[in-house]
Amino acid sequence: MGMTDKPLVTAILPSWNAAGFIHGTLASLDAQTYEAIEILVGDDASSDETPAILRDWAASRPHVRLILREKNLGWVGNCNDLMAQARGEYMFFAFHDDELDPDYVASLTQALQGDPEAMLAYGYMRWIEADGTERLLNGRRTGLQSTAYSRAKAMIMGTWQWHVPNHGLFRASAFSRIGGMKRNEAGEFSADFPWILHMLLLGRFVRIPRPICTKRMRGGNLSRSWERDAAAHIARDRAARREINASDLPFWQRLKLGWLIRLQRRGRT
Template identity: 40%
Template sequence: MAALVPAWQSSAFIQATLDCLSAQTYPHLEVIVSVDECSDSTYEICMAHAQKDSRFRVILQPHRLGYVGNCNFLLDQTDADYVLFAFHDDILKPEYIKLLTEVLDMRPEVVMSYSDVHLTNTNGTQEHWIFTELEGVRDPVQRGALMMSGSNKWWVPNRGLFRLNQARQINGLKTHRAGEFSADWPWLFHMSLLGEFARIPQTLCYKYYKPGSLSRSWEFSKRQRYEVYAAIMREIWISNLTTEQKMTLASPLARWLYQNNPDLKKEEK
């Protein structure tokens, strides 16, 4: 089991993340930290922690990889059966990995297990994130339709525990024509086509948005939303679904893309 930590410009808060990983009760844990090229002391903090906990391995990137590139780099650094992205602004309860691992051990049909998430925003306001829509859904087309609907908290499983072989099967995360905007959405969508998602109905993950957080820098514009849906369409066509299953998922999405194409609307004017 490997916890993968993509870190960047996080010297002010990453120590708490490292500490919570050291406190995990799961006995067979490897932690790999990839520090993307940055100008603060993130690397030095991580190295100091690794000297105290031999389960940690820290890699400094000489050139900026970005969020997607750093996550994919980490996926190539381990051969563990199960992995998770332990983001540098997330705090996990000590039993987090143990409980999520038990789900994957007991249920081979599950590709990703996750818990509920408690969020603290930069202004101090708080939210509770729960994603229940995929519970008990065995049909991959139905799971895919639910994952791409956008009317639920699809992003909650992104910090869950998943099977590495499946993540590699779909070539990890990918950028698209809007860059890294919601790049976790198409990858979670594709993962949902490969197997079931299982929720542990407990709050085991605490996320803290920080000033400068990547997702807080996005505009959440119509163009960005359009491009991420186009990326989901790409994942449909490269998946191992049957042609009929692909058409079932792709047809309503194609209509939405046509109706909301920003370039087409400009031409009509």
């Protein structure tokens, strides 16, 4: 199959004050074996050297589109604007502290093409803490169940590994159908939870049973700067219920999933 026969894949790279670690992400994008790829970068008004690094990197790469924002949109706003501008049939988030294996795009594209009913494909993820402790996360079967209700129930009742699929490849149609990620009453905390929840209501996920990317946690990770108190979790859960209520599930299933979300929150407090 020639390059022109392959579906275009868009890498969505939202960056902010990442000068100390974004080089690894950029190098892993350069190393991808899949050829039909565009890279869409949005720097969210960084105050460090990130814009200069990105400008130098993008200058010699015609498949890269770089947006240097003068005003900070926030993580959700930055991601949504980039997804709205993507041209690919498939998309993935190349988060500025992630490193992708060279066959990441090729393997996940093949997995999605092999299952027309699947909405997202993901693999195992190496999770490396700031102290060097490493774990292998497999997503705990998030999105692999046969029905929309069973997928949502498993995610709500499961462990924190629900976020692993957010490092996967998804169909561009998911963005248009969901309307992007949404801020909640607490801001951006866990905005990817209702995003992934809504996506698995649209279709099942497929999983490659091996590691294909690495997440390195640092003191400056954006997600770790968000408030994580009880109010933030309540806001996240309300946002998740809104996504469920907007779905095509029967009323009783929507009602039960909302009850399960409340039950899980009581278990956390």
